[in-house]
Amino acid sequence: ASCMDPQQRLLLEATYEAIEMAGLCTKRLQQQQQQQQTHHVRQQQQQSALEEI
Numbered sequence: 001a002s003c004m005d006p007q008q009r010l011l012l013e014a015t016y017e018a019i020e021m022a023g024l025c026t027k028r029l030q031q032q033q034q035q036q037q038t039h040h041v042r043q044q045q046q047q048s049a050l051e052e053i
Helices: 006-021 026-052
Strands: none
Touching: 006 026
């Protein structure tokens, strides 16, 4: 984090603050993001398999 662009750091801090102020649970958001990433990877694998046929 010490090597991060200061503008990017400010954006991340503001985003985190907005999430907290909205009363959202960051752990739940992380789980949802992981689920979306897993779904995206599965879709890519299925598409690759179809292209090989």
